[in-house]
Amino acid sequence: METRIRPGVRLREDVFGGICYVPQRDDFFAANQKIFLYLKSLPDTWTKVATTDKEAVTALAALGICETRSPKITEKAYCGPSFLGSFLELPSVSMPLVVNCFCTAHCPLSCIYCHADDLMKQFRDTESDDDIDNVAATANMLPAMVAVITGGDPLTRPRRAKALIERLAAEKALVLDTSGVGDITTLVPLLKENNVHVRVSLDTISNQNRKLRPTNRQYVKNGESSSLGAIRTIDICHAEGIPLTVQTVITSLNENADEWRDLRDWLVARGVRNWVIHVVVKGGAARRIEEASKGKRTTIVPSSYIYTKLWRLVDETIKRRLPIDIRCTDTDTTPNSVLLIGSKGDLYTEGYAHKGKVCLYRIGDARPDLIQALWPHLDRFGHARRYLNWNPWFFEGRSLETICYDVPVPETSELTTQANPVETEAKYPILDVATLEALLAEFGFQASGGAKFQRDEYFDTAERFAKRLDYVVRLRQEGGLLAVALKGPRHWVGRTYSRIELEVPAGSESAVRDSLHRSGFEATWYMEKRRTTYLTSRRSLVAAVDEIPELGFFLELEGPLSDVREMESKLVKVLGPQERRNYAELFRTYKLESGVHSEEIVGASFTS
Numbered sequence: 212m213e214t215r216i217r218p219g220v221r222l223r224e225d226v227f228g229g230i231c232y233v234p235q236r237d238d239f240f241a242a243n244q245k246i247f248l249y250l251k252s253l254p255d256t257w258t259k260v261a262t263t264d265k266e267a268v269t270a271l272a273a274l275g276i277c278e279t280r281s282p283k284i285t286e287k288a289y290c291g292p293s294f295l296g297s298f299l300e301l302p303s304v305s306m307p308l309v310v311n312c313f314c315t316a317h318c319p320l321s322c323i324y325c326h327a328d329d330l331m332k333q334f335r336d337t338e339s340d341d342d343i344d345n346v347a348a349t350a351n352m353l354p355a356m357v358a359v360i361t362g363g364d365p366l367t368r369p370r371r372a373k374a375l376i377e378r379l380a381a382e383k384a385l386v387l388d389t390s391g392v393g394d395i396t397t398l399v400p401l402l403k404e405n406n407v408h409v410r411v412s413l414d415t416i417s418n419q420n421r422k423l424r425p426t427n428r429q430y431v432k433n434g435e436s437s438s439l440g441a442i443r444t445i446d447i448c449h450a451e452g453i454p455l456t457v458q459t460v461i462t463s464l465n466e467n468a469d470e471w472r473d474l475r476d477w478l479v480a481r482g483v484r485n486w487v488i489h490v491v492v493k494g495g496a497a498r499r500i501e502e503a504s505k506g507k508r509t510t511i512v513p514s515s516y517i518y519t520k521l522w523r524l525v526d527e528t529i530k531r532r533l534p535i536d537i538r539c540t541d542t543d544t545t546p547n548s549v550l551l552i553g554s555k556g557d558l559y560t561e562g563y564a565h566k567g568k569v570c571l572y573r574i575g576d577a578r579p580d581l582i583q584a585l586w587p588h589l590d591r592f593g594h595a596r597r598y599l600n601w602n603p604w605f606f607e608g609r610s611l612e613t614i615c616y617d618v619p620v621p622e623t624s625e626l627t628t629q630a631n632p633v634e635t636e637a638k639y640p641i642l643d644v645a646t647l648e649a650l651l652a653e654f655g656f657q658a659s660g661g662a663k664f665q666r667d668e669y670f671d672t673a674e675r676f677a678k679r680l681d682y683v684v685r686l687r688q689e690g691g692l693l694a695v696a697l698k699g700p701r702h703w704v705g706r707t708y709s710r711i712e713l714e715v716p717a718g719s720e721s722a723v724r725d726s727l728h729r730s731g732f733e734a735t736w737y738m739e740k741r742r743t744t745y746l747t748s749r750r751s752l753v754a755a756v757d758e759i760p761e762l763g764f765f766l767e768l769e770g771p772l773s774d775v776r777e778m779e780s781k782l783v784k785v786l787g788p789q790e791r792r793n794y795a796e797l798f799r800t801y802k803l804e805s806g807v808h809s810e811e812i813v814g815a816s817f818t819s
């Protein structure tokens with residue numbers, strides 16, 4: 212058997228392990244530490260699977276996280292909660308998973324329950340070509356793994372949809388929400404090129420859909436119904452191999468198990484493999500209807516049995532092994548768990564203690580730092596719960612740990628070993644520097660020049676904007692030369708991140724410091740060291756002897772794991788145990804253990 216990670220799958224580390232996003236099923240999975248480490252070891256190119264890894268790889272291939280050949284394991288339907296490995300409790304996520312981006316406020320339908328209604332009509336007249344750039348700018352400031360291009364309806368303004376796809380695809384996985392009414396064909400090449408997952412809305416396969424999702428004659432001149440548009444778009448996506456989900460909103464008007472079954476069976480027959488059911492959220496038009504119906508018997512909200520009924524549908528689908536994933540959301544209980552960027556670029560959430568949308572950030576505020584600072588004020592737990600498919604009323608009251616998805620990761624895995632052939636920072640305290648230097652010479656190492664002094668100083672604003680926005684501003688002194696470095700936010704694509712890094716020689720030290728000070732930057736940390744680098748003629752292994760203020764001398768070995776291990780065994784008598792912490796962490800720990808208060812530890816210097 213051979214395997215590779217499925218192209219487009221994204222991984223992001225988190226305190227509990229990490230998150231895995233699978234674009235072809237538009238699904239997130241939370242993985243515990245052990246399984247996340249395993250996911251990170253899945254190769255990008257076809258690699259032979261050892262017998263010990265087969266079971267784990269098979270389990271992951273069934274979810275579409277990796278793919279296999281000889282034999283090919285087919286992806287299976289999965290309706291369970293999205294937790295890999297064991298979780299005792301639902302984790303919260305450190306950064307957003309999804310941000311919804313309004314592509315336009317225009318829409319060909321007037322769905323009776325539309326929760327986006329309050330971000331549509333009043334914004335239509337003033338929508339301009341320029342404000343799509345603001346939508347993209349706000350979205351790019353939020354470190355969400357997935358951006359949903361929504362509205363209104365992207366098909367009413369394909370040029371704006373195109374602009375958003377082009378601006379967002381480099382950093383985020385993309386989903387496009389549509390009623391299907393309109394012409395998707397002009398977008399098809401771009402959707403395919405950027406692996407965009409399309410979600411089409413369809414509430415029933417009967418005529419009832421027209422009542423729930425009526426067309427707006429101002430936009431739809433040919434009399435086409437919303438169902439016809441949705442079906443046409445579903446078929447086009449299938450024919451083009453575009454990954455697809457159908458979304459259904461459940462209100463009191465389609466709370467009917469027979470209607471649901473008819474729709475499910477139609478979807479299965481049509482080849483749709485992902486179905487998301489939203490229990491109506493009381494927002495926008497749904498809230499208006501609900502408020503108008505107070506005291507009357509008519510209501511848009513489904514009955515209190517809705518969850519039992521939905522579970523019966525899911526349970527029956529699992530038991531009949533129908534090839535369709537069904538996921539349900541009930542965001543009405545956690546409205547402020549969803550991030551929404553309006554068509555002008557402002558950021559909103561649905562109010563929890565506030566009626567209607569709450570504006571969290573306005574594009575003209577020019578305080579991009581605030582956008583991330585707002586994240587803790589959202590319902591992060593609700594956010595994780597919504598996107599990790601945890602429905603407490605499902606699975607007959609069983610605890611989460613009994614229904615997590617098992618991935619039988621072997622104790623010793625060939626994949627994990629192969630994925631980490633190079634250990635970049637094997638670091639050891641040196642017990643006897645003179646003997647170590649003599650041994651290095653004996654094994655063919657030569658010092659390349661003498662010990663080089665290096666001082667790194669890190670800067671931030673008083674409000675710590677750089678840290679919050681994931682920037683690094685660093686001043687480096689080395690061998691009498693000064694350089695300023697600016698590193699931009701990290702962008703995670705798959706398992707690695709990239710960031711813009713710029714390092715330029717700086718002018719006089721006092722001029723640079725003055726300039727940083729005038730721009731509002733102050734030093735937040737500094738680290739000095741003296742480094743002597745040792746090379747051999749083969750150059751595959753590099754040794755560095757670092758002198759660290761107050762801590763003494765350390766050896767760093769860099770090269771292929773086998774070479775590092777071999778050298779470690781040769782030098783063992785002059786080395787302490789391998790140290791995995793970086794120098795800043797070691798220094799802080801040493802100072803704290805010496806009784807220094809945390810706030811007094813601001814850096815490591817030979818002169819202090």
Ligand SMILES: C[S@@+](CC[C@H](N)C(=O)[O-])C[C@H]1O[C@@H](n2cnc3c(N)ncnc32)[C@H](O)[C@@H]1O
Nearest residue numbers: 325326327362363388389390412458491492497
């Ligand atoms: C606001 S629409 C925008 C995209 C596109 N116009 C469409 O209908 O798919 C996005 C999704 O939200 C769903 N939706 C609208 N109002 C809702 C509500 N009150 N509660 C839950 N979902 C809702 C829609 O059915 C659709 O699946």
Ligand code: SF4
Nearest residue numbers: 318320322325363390
């Ligand atoms: S749900 Fe979608 S199609 Fe329906 S009115 Fe709202 S935005 Fe338009």
